[in-house]
Amino acid sequence: MSRKIDQAFYDIGHLDILAEGNTPLHRLDPRAKLLTTVVFILTVVSFGKYEIARLLPFFLYPALLIGLGELPFTFLLKKVLLVSPFVIFIGIFNPWLDRQVMLQLGPLAISGGWISFISLLLRFTLTIGAALLLIATTGFGAICMALERLGAPQVFTVQLLLLYRYLFILVEESIRMMRAHSLRSFSAKGRITYQVFLQMLGNLLLRTIDRAQRIHMAMLSRAFTGEIKIVRQFRFGYKEACFLGGFGALFLCLRLTDLTALLGRLVLGITG
Amino acid sequence: MSHHIVEVKDLKFHYPDQTPALRGVSFKIRHGESVAIVGANGAGKSTLLLHLNGYLSPVEGQVRIGDYQLTPETVREVRRTVGMVFQDPDDQLFMSTVFDDVAFGPLNLGFTAEDVTDRVEKALATVGVSHLKTRPPYRLSTGQKRRVAIASVLSMSPDILVMDEPSAGLDPRARTQLIDLLRSFQHTKIIATHDLDMVVDLCERTIVMHDGQISADGPTMQIFSDEKLLAESCLEKPLRLQGCPVCSCRDSSTAIGQI
């Protein structure tokens, strides 16, 4: 999947800044948010493929998070839409392959294929949305620390942190390289040929390996002995337990019952 | 007490491909001195600096830091005493927040979490970046990065500060702030630099290097008055010592404000 490199740079920076927001939601221990997200995703994904109505209440979670975290809805929506092509491409086969009519809404006959396709899209929006919301309310560093506290190997979490730290530099270097290239290329679109690409990446790789050496030097100068240690203060307290417990119960409830049908009947009953 | 003495005796070093880098360097720096190491690019300044904390090992000769002869066994102790700040701050700020970078050293030295936090806060306050504690490095300016890099070394309480081009890339104000900051330090300072004006402000002693050897070692002002020496070592006088900006302009036809 290709993406515009400076857009990517902006996106990560923006999400990072969003994660520094100062709402009670942001201040929750990251482990609570991470675990809630995991429960959410597993619950959503566990529905059968023809479910639509029972998936809809799950939008309460992103709605609440966006509200409590004061996050920009359009920005997040755009990011979700941006990655939808693959899923749409796979899912669009459903309406053709599954033509058995399943639902009759008055004069409209809806086939199982369309239902499963819509269900797929809902699933997609919910799961992807949950991941984005996690990063937008928690921040990458905190997530890494949460992972470590939850048992991930320290070598891996340190690797995540180092990657995160240096990807900005590498992305900036790449942007500079491509800009220099496009200033010197005479084709209108500045397309990079295969040969040039190899040269660019080769040079970037060599510089990166050299940089690794200098970083290592700096680490040794500060008494590095092979393991990077980090100090973090985390508290998983009452608020966190309520958050995780409350949402967990909600998701479970929605999964195991059909509240929406109940509500629907009520509404229909009221409106006659 | 030989605590903070840096002594180098007849240091020789060449790279794996046999290019000589240092051809017999000797000097002795005492506690509290501020020494500048100047010279053209390729003279061997950075290579020399890398010997002072054991990153490079001499092919011949000795390095002595305080009570310790520098050997693979004493390297760890030496790195407690010698705090090194490199040219590119991005190479030294490798953690995801300022706090973590400054805490890296003390954590490696084995201090407790409370001690570490204490040291970090003191170091950040000393360089004036306490408000940047939770900032990720990619959102710092060059001047801020340099100060954080210095803090990351200060938190280890070194006795000797070794710095490679500390003022490179700084805007005028950041540079002034850096010079003021360094002036306030009591540590022994060894600074390799091209910024000769900073040397005038900061270092009472200067070592001139040329082609892997020391061509002069003495009081700063004396060295910068010796034009022959400077020329031989491919250097020039610091800008402020180059006389009147109007009449001593190199190409008189472009002198500004000709009367």
Add this chain to the structure above:
Amino acid sequence: MHMADALLSPAVGGTMWAATAATTVYCSAKVRQSLDDRKVPLMGVLAAFIFAAQMINFTIPGTGSSGHLGGGLILAILLGPYAAFLAIASVLTVQALFFADGGLLALGCNIFHMGTIPCFFAYPLIYKKIVGDHPSRARLLTGSLLGAVIGLQLGAFGVVMESTLSGISELPFSSFVMLMQPIHLAIGIVEGFVTAGIVSFIWQARPEIIEKAAADQPIGTLSIGKILIGLAAATVFTGGILSWYASEHPDGLEWSMFKVSGQEELKDTDGLHQSLKNVQGQTAFLPDYNFKGSKEGDSGRLGTSTAGLVGGFTVLLLAFAIGLILKKRGSAGHDHAHDHSHPHHH
């Protein structure tokens, strides 16, 4: 291509996650034991390199379409399998969180396809076997090409298996395979060339890097079990290729596939459906196996009724309203003292 949460069932997703988690723990222990503390910063920046490199596109000579580097194989060459796995896993994790590439549940699958397979199948069993301890240009290219192609075929096959076993997508197994394998063959070839190209570049500029990397991982340590797995993988791959040749190539399908890898529009919908039916009938690969969840059994259980939909939409409206109200309250309630500094470009 990345697997997506939406296409996964908890069972399949969970299993892949368990495998990936176990591999991560194993590799972390191996890296820690390795005593080479230079690996730590090297892993970090090389992962950053791959991350950035994946966003640089180049035009593939002769086709006009664009390609880019995946990176699994090249990391394995430079870092060895264990560190490379961790590096790739970290890149995919960042992509999953920031770019919503696939999703968090699918991350387990994606790390398997793009990490475990290149590092523990393609690299040791194909690349290393071909290139050996003393690389030559020809062997480098062959090793990279085969390693990349086979690795990507296995990965694509993995996506198909996971989707089919999860049962969310209606695509029948054989059609999905026919869709995925050829695209990934092309991607694999590109990856192989790029990997070989970059490794050659490094080899010319600084041969000691490649030679050291090659020396660090001697081939003599492989077990029989791994070789058997390798053979099985090769069989699967060959079977896929043969079935591809066995079926007729409906030109419409092939052209659509290539167009689809760059854009999402699908042309000639009826023609496509018909072609798929042909392919489905003629493919020789696992002919009687039908993985599709039987629709006949499902027709009784209708997950969606009219009442349910009404209820669902009501809740949706409620959710939207709640979100808006909370946001309005929040922004009215306290100062926004934003003192974020912007990235400084020097």
